[in-house]
Amino acid sequence: MSRPRFIRLIGTCLLVLLSSAGAAFTPEPSESELDSKTRYNDPLPTTVLVRVVAHRSLVLGHDVGGARVTMTDVASGQLLASGLQQGEPGDQTQIMRTPHLMDEPVYSARPAASYTATLELTRPTLVEITAEGPLAYPNALQRASTTVLLIPGHDLTNDGIVLHLYGYLLQIEHPKPGEPLIAKEDVMLRASVRTLSGALVRPHSDWDSRKIHIYAELLIGDQIVERLQMFYAGEKSRFEAPFFVPIAKDAPDGITLRVIAADTATGNFGMGTAQYPVLSERLRPRKN
Structure with a gap:
């Protein structure tokens, strides 16, 4: 057998041995990795803050009875959360007179009324959020709604979802x-x-x-x-x-x-x- 051919044969054998050794020593997944995979479908708490405001004005607070907020799963029609917005109408100077950049808070920079709910979500969920108010004045009651895609574990806070009521x-x-x-x-x-x-x-x-x-x-x-x-x-x-x-x-x-x-x-x-x-x-x- 010629020397070059012998060298090629030795190299092939070494490559096969190394591949077999690598396969034999592949590490098993750790317990923490296995545990995290089994939790992929567990519900995650997801906090959603909603603010109901008078269009071109302040937040609906306790002075006008606040507002009622509901959250509904669009696909199933299931009611996910419901409650009242109560609190202060917000800072007039901050809301009405102060210039803001797009990512700057408007209503949450100072105390202002809001409604907050924490949902247990297992999947991305399209939710309809509805607001009615002002509750102390039934003759002037207005209603607004929007749909929002909520992602498990991703909170919506700060200004939150802002719904405007006209009138x-x-x-x-x-x-x-x-x-x-x-x-x-x-x-x-x-x-x-x-x-x-x-x-x-x-x-x-x-x-x-x-x-x-x-x-x-x-x-x-x-x-x-x-x-x-x-x-x-x-x-x-x-x-x-x-x-x-x-x-x-x-x-x-x-x-x-x-x-x-x-x-x-x-x-x-x-x-x-x-x-x-x-x-x-x-x-x-x-x-x-």
């Missing part, structure tokens, strides 16, 4: 709803206008009433018989306009006053209504 809180303060009105009397209509978070609407404020169309309508049945432009009354968030009560025979079932606030720039609209009987007598009925 205004409008309350007729005078005359009191249901109070009998005397025909042909000159009455001053007064109403308050606030954002859904309870912030005051007034001139030269963060919620400038000069940019909002605030007016009232007097209705008999379902027909508008007069439209009234309302003006700031000089205190808090009150607006007013005078009107004449129609004669009783023209309004046998009474009248309705409807106050409207409309801001087309922000998409915020609100309405408050009240009904009143109309009396032809000059004297108001005695109170019991």
Whole structure:
């Protein structure tokens, strides 16, 4: 046998021996590695924070009754969590006046109301998050929802998932709803206008009433018989306009006053209504 051929044969044998030795000494997986693999399908706690805010305003806190938040598994329809958002409306300067970069917190930089739930998830889950509020004002109740893909073990905190509710809180303060009105009397209509978070609407404020169309309508049945432009009354968030009560025979079932606030720039609209009987007598009925 020639020397080169002999050397090649020896090299092949050594390669086979080394391969066999390597296979023989492959380390077995450790107990910790085996244990981690068996836990791949275990549920992982996943914390989700939700904030319900009035659009272009503050967070819905205890001043307006907060908001109700629900989380539902989109695929199965199973309710995953439900609860109330309570707390402070947040820092007005930080939210309304301070410039922010995209990744900077807006609502969580200072104490502000929120709702937090910890879900036990075993897989990526598409969740519908729904908010309703403000709970202290059922006539102004608004609803918003969004869908979010949640990943087990990956928390959503800081500002969290922010849901915006559109609208205004409008309350007729005078005359009191249901109070009998005397025909042909000159009455001053007064109403308050606030954002859904309870912030005051007034001139030269963060919620400038000069940019909002605030007016009232007097209705008999379902027909508008007069439209009234309302003006700031000089205190808090009150607006007013005078009107004449129609004669009783023209309004046998009474009248309705409807106050409207409309801001087309922000998409915020609100309405408050009240009904009143109309009396032809000059004297108001005695109170019991």
